[in-house]
Amino acid sequence: MAFSTPQCSLIYEGVSKRTFSELADWYLDLSSVKRLASYARVEQALTNFNIVFGKQQVGTLKPIELEEYQNLREKQGYSPATIDMEISIAKTMIAKAFDNDMVDGRAVKAFRKIKRKLKKAGNARKETVGIGEYLALLNAAPAHLQAILKVSYNTGMRLGEIRTLIWSYIDRDTNFIRLPADITKERKPKTIPINRNVKEVLAALPRASHHDFVFTYKNEPIRARGGLKRSFSTACRNANIPCGRGTPGGITLHDIRRTVKTNMLNAGVNKVHRDLILGHALLGMDAHYIVVKDEDLQAAMEIYATWLDDQINLVNTWSTTTQKQLQ
Numbered sequence: 471m472a473f474s475t476p477q478c479s480l481i482y483e484g485v486s487k488r489t490f491s492e493l494a495d496w497y498l499d500l501s502s503v504k505r506l507a508s509y510a511r512v513e514q515a516l517t518n519f520n521i522v523f524g525k526q527q528v529g530t531l532k533p534i535e536l537e538e539y540q541n542l543r544e545k546q547g548y549s550p551a552t553i554d555m556e557i558s559i560a561k562t563m564i565a566k567a568f569d570n571d572m573v574d575g576r577a578v579k580a581f582r583k584i585k586r587k588l589k590k591a592g593n594a595r596k597e598t599v600g601i602g603e604y605l606a607l608l609n610a611a612p613a614h615l616q617a618i619l620k621v622s623y624n625t626g627m628r629l630g631e632i633r634t635l636i637w638s639y640i641d642r643d644t645n646f647i648r649l650p651a652d653i654t655k656e657r658k659p660k661t662i663p664i665n666r667n668v669k670e671v672l673a674a675l676p677r678a679s680h681h682d683f684v685f686t687y688k689n690e691p692i693r694a695r696g697g698l699k700r701s702f703s704t705a706c707r708n709a710n711i712p713c714g715r716g717t718p719g720g721i722t723l724h725d726i727r728r729t730v731k732t733n734m735l736n737a738g739v740n741k742v743h744r745d746l747i748l749g750h751a752l753l754g755m756d757a758h759y760i761v762v763k764d765e766d767l768q769a770a771m772e773i774y775a776t777w778l779d780d781q782i783n784l785v786n787t788w789s790t791t792t793q794k795q796l797q
Contacts, residue, residue, distance in 0.1 A: 614686065617671050
């Protein structure tokens with residue numbers, strides 16, 4: 471149901487019978503909302519919210535249902551920051567409607583009772599990019615950024631290492647990326663196993679005739695960090711994901727590196743292998759007495775790749791099943 475004017479057709483018309491979809495149509499049609507720089511994010515957040523609650527009468531919502539929504543979105547692979555943002559936007563809509571006598575206090579009460587998923591100070595650069603957010607970013611990203619996101623999420627390589635990667639660093643015979651010391655932050659050579667997902671990305675990339683860089687934009691090397699940051703910011707906005715250090719719960723490209731190490735822990739990759747794959751130095755006597763062979767790193771990467779593929783399949787299944795149940 472669309473509203474011809476934001477003021478007339480809903481006011482005093484049985485507030486308890488209005489659905490969230492009806493209210494969203496009204497709210498998104500307000501000129502004050504349309505002027506928001508974040509309008510696309512607001513619209514997408516309400517769309518996500520209404521996949522679950524769209525047909526429900528606003529006055530019947532209970533706090534426990536919002537808690538279940540939080541749990542559902544978490545199972546779908548979304549971060550606490552993204553979940554909080556969606557509920558916050560829905561809460562803002564309800565508050566606006568309440569102030570204009572379009573809903574009663576029952577709807578407001580449900581949102582006041584719900585607790586945030588992101589703990590206080592929990593966004594102090596501890597963000598990780600959940601599986602659901604990763605998949606949403608892939609869908610929203612242009613082709614050149616998609617390839618970079620896939621390699622980053624599968625290897626934990628730094629952005630600078632990815633931008634400056636050249637084909638001669640890729641050992642196709644042994645399936646390793648072998649970075650020389652002069653391009654790594656640690657100023658030490660780094661050996662990164664190529665799993666099946668990265669191998670698929672590399673096989674699909676065209677090779678330029680006038681340079682040796684692996685990742686390009688319009689067939690040219692990506693020399694500046696700023697270009698990728700802008701593309702990433704646009705992809706986040708299109709995927710309805712908070713972005714940037716200055717945004718509460720916002721993610722950055724570098725957060726993917728933290729995500730990979732966390733994911734490897736969850737996958738069961740041991741600490742030594744995690745550290746070596748990401749280029750973190752072994753400490754103490756480990757640096758002198760632990761010798762890791764290439765095949766050990768390949769086995770560790772296989773553990774991670776299998777875990778990651780399973781998680782992606784699980785999130786896709788959750789999303790598909792949820793959509794079918796609500797149709």
